[in-house]
Amino acid sequence: MTDQTTQTETTVPLPAYAGSTGAAGSTGATTGATGAGGATLEARRISAWFGDHKVLDRVSLTMPTGLVTALIGPSGCGKSTFLRILNRMHELIPSASLAGEVLVDGQDVYATGQRLTEARRQVGMVFQKPNPFPAMSIYDNVTAGLKLTGVRTGGRAKDDLVEECLTKAGLWKEVRTRLRQPGGALSGGQQQRLCIARSLAIRPKVLLMDEPCSALDPTSTRRIEETIRELVHEVTIVIVTHNMQQAARVSDQCAFFLAEQGTPGAIVEHGPTAAMFSAPSDPRTSDYVEGRFG
Numbered sequence: 001m002t003d004q005t006t007q008t009e010t011t012v013p014l015p016a017y018a019g020s021t022g023a024a025g026s027t028g029a030t031t032g033a034t035g036a037g038g039a040t041l042e043a044r045r046i047s048a049w050f051g052d053h054k055v056l057d058r059v060s061l062t063m064p065t066g067l068v069t070a071l072i073g074p075s076g077c078g079k080s081t082f083l084r085i086l087n088r089m090h091e092l093i094p095s096a097s098l099a100g101e102v103l104v105d106g107q108d109v110y111a112t113g114q115r116l117t118e119a120r121r122q123v124g125m126v127f128q129k130p131n132p133f134p135a136m137s138i139y140d141n142v143t144a145g146l147k148l149t150g151v152r153t154g155g156r157a158k159d160d161l162v163e164e165c166l167t168k169a170g171l172w173k174e175v176r177t178r179l180r181q182p183g184g185a186l187s188g189g190q191q192q193r194l195c196i197a198r199s200l201a202i203r204p205k206v207l208l209m210d211e212p213c214s215a216l217d218p219t220s221t222r223r224i225e226e227t228i229r230e231l232v233h234e235v236t237i238v239i240v241t242h243n244m245q246q247a248a249r250v251s252d253q254c255a256f257f258l259a260e261q262g263t264p265g266a267i268v269e270h271g272p273t274a275a276m277f278s279a280p281s282d283p284r285t286s287d288y289v290e291g292r293f294g
């Protein structure tokens with residue numbers, strides 16, 4: 001690492017993943033059934049680079065089970081990079097490197113010997129743009145992650161899983177009579193809820209959401225927000241959002257990221273959402289949440 005500011009940091013040795021971006025990475029699904037219930041996610045001194053460009057500097061944040069954590073901050077401050085580091089997607093970018101630790105219930109997902117698939121098994125991701133398999137049926141979309149990662153289930157158990165996940169994603173009533181129709185035939189908001197159902201089918205402990213409503217209309221946004229609040233009882237949720245009202249509505253705690261004057265992104269302040277919005281301790285936080293910049 002050539003960055004002069006990183007002398008004391010040890011970068012995480014990342015294996016080469018050429019040609020193995022993986023089903024989970026491209027579909028938003030995770031792998032394997034690890035059981036319900038959220039995990040506490042802890043990022044310790046996370047730094048990130050693209051080539052020599054350092055974009056995050058020693059970011060530490062605990063995202064407790066049972067809470068929704070919102071990552072907020074202006075464009076380019078490293079929120080999405082941080083999110084991708086949490087489930088080992090950052091390393092899929094050829095020039096990317098990182099330092100630090102990501103602990104899921106105390107286990108470092110970057111520890112030597114920890115498999116990429118295991119990280120994805122535990123930490124799912126829902127993207128900004130809904131990305132179901134458009135020609136695949138609604139039913140098969142929900143179970144796509146299982147197939148791609150070798151988890152075997154069938155018959156009634158599979159039907160029950162599809163119903164359970166679509167129900168949790170708030171979509172079951174709308175699609176129960178047309179499960180064999182293609183996922184691409186759904187509205188944008190329905191497609192996003194289908195992607196949430198697909199992620200849930202693998203029973204992740206953590207669900208990462210990168211601006212999941214930015215491509216959706218207000219009604220669909222409200223449905224996703226309701227779904228987030230319902231899901232947090234069983235999966236830890238971390239959401240990146242530019243929408244301060246959304247952060248205030250859905251999150252229990254917030255972290256405000258900022259990359260000032262060409263410096264790498266860092267957390268200025270984090271804490272309970274109500275306090276962050278009503279009485280932030282740093283003037284930069286109040287400037288941002290009150291819309292004076294960003």
Ligand SMILES: Nc1ncnc2c1ncn2[C@@H]1O[C@H](COP(=O)(O)OP(=O)(O)OP(=O)(O)O)[C@@H](O)[C@H]1O
Binds near residue numbers: 077078079080081
């Ligand atoms: N694939 C990449 N290659 C090189 N640089 C990248 C790449 N992805 C992001 N960056 C850089 O990393 C920095 C952080 O980007 P990131 O997307 O994480 O910020 P962000 O806060 O999520 O922004 P936004 O809110 O606009 O999505 C930016 O300077 C960006 O240009």
